[in-house]
Amino acid sequence: MTAAVASLRGFWAALRSDLMLFWVLPVPLLAAAALRLLLPLAEGWLTAYFQAGAVLAPYYLISDLLVAVVAPVLLAYVSVMVVLEERDDGLTRYLAVTPLGRGGYLLTRVFVPVLLGAAYTVPLLACLSLTRPAPWLILPLALSGGLSGAISALLVPAFAGNKVEGMALVKLSTLVLTGLFLPFFLDGPLQYAAAFLPSFWMARLALDGQVFWLLPTALTGLGWLWLLCRRFARKLI
Numbered sequence: 677m678t679a680a681v682a683s684l685r686g687f688w689a690a691l692r693s694d695l696m697l698f699w700v701l702p703v704p705l706l707a708a709a710a711l712r713l714l715l716p717l718a719e720g721w722l723t724a725y726f727q728a729g730a731v732l733a734p735y736y737l738i739s740d741l742l743v744a745v746v747a748p749v750l751l752a753y754v755s756v757m758v759v760l761e762e763r764d765d766g767l768t769r770y771l772a773v774t775p776l777g778r779g780g781y782l783l784t785r786v787f788v789p790v791l792l793g794a795a796y797t798v799p800l801l802a803c804l805s806l807t808r809p810a811p812w813l814i815l816p817l818a819l820s821g822g823l824s825g826a827i828s829a830l831l832v833p834a835f836a837g838n839k840v841e842g843m844a845l846v847k848l849s850t851l852v853l854t855g856l857f858l859p860f861f862l863d864g865p866l867q868y869a870a871a872f873l874p875s876f877w878m879a880r881l882a883l884d885g886q887v888f889w890l891l892p893t894a895l896t897g898l899g900w901l902w903l904l905c906r907r908f909a910r911k912l913i
Contacts, residue, residue: 737860741856745853748822749850757842798815833908874894
C-alpha cells in the first residue's frame with residue numbers, strides 16, 4: 677500500500693510538472709457544457725431553416741456517449757504521456773522490480789486515473805446530459821467509458837517503443853471508440869462488425885436501456901484489458 681501511495685504521488689508530481697497535461701483536466705467539463713449549450717441552439721436554428729421537426733435531436737444520445745468517454749480517455753492520455761516519459765527515462769523497469777511490482781505500476785499509472793475519469797463522468801452525465809438518462813444508467817455508462825479509456829491507455833505503451841511513437845499511436849488508439857457510432861447509422865447485422873469493441877455494446881446499452889448489454893460490454897472490455905496488460909507487463913522488464 678505504501679509503495680502504491682508513493683507511486684501515485686510520483687504520478688501527480690509528473691502531472692504537475694507538465695502544465696499542458698495538467699490543464700487537460702478541465703477539458704471534459706468544458707466540452708460537456710459546450711455540447712449542452714450549443715447543440716440545442718444549433719437544433720433550433722436548423723429546424724427553423726429547414727422547416728423540419730428535428731435535425732440534430734435524434735442524435736443527442738451520441739453527444740451524451742461522447743461525454744461519457746471524454747474524461748476517461750483524456751485522463752488515459754495524461755497517464756500514457758507519463759508512462760512513456762518514465763519508460764524513456766528507464767524508470768519503468770526499476771519500478772517494476774520494486775515492492776510496487778508490475779501490477780501496482782499498472783494500477784497506479786493506468787487504472788486509477790481511468791477510474792477517476794469514470795467518477796468525473798457521473799456528475800457530467802447527471803447535470804449536462806442532453807437526453808437525461810435514467811439514474812440507474814449513469815454509473816454503468818461511466819464505467820463503460822472507463823473501460824474504453826483503459827483500453828486506449830494501454831494500447832499506446834503496449835505497442836509504442838518510445839514517446840514519439842506513442843504520440844502518433846494516441847490518435848490511432850481512439851479508434852476503439854468507433855463502436856459508439858455504428859448503431860446509429862447502420863441497421864441490421866452489419867453493425868455487429870464492431871461487436872469486438874466495448875464501445876459498441878456501450879452504445880447498445882444507451883440506446884436500448886437494457887441491463888443485459890452490460891454483460892458483452894464487460895466481457896469484451898476485460899478481454900481487451902487482459903491481452904493488453906500481458907503485453908504491457910512484458911515490456912516493463
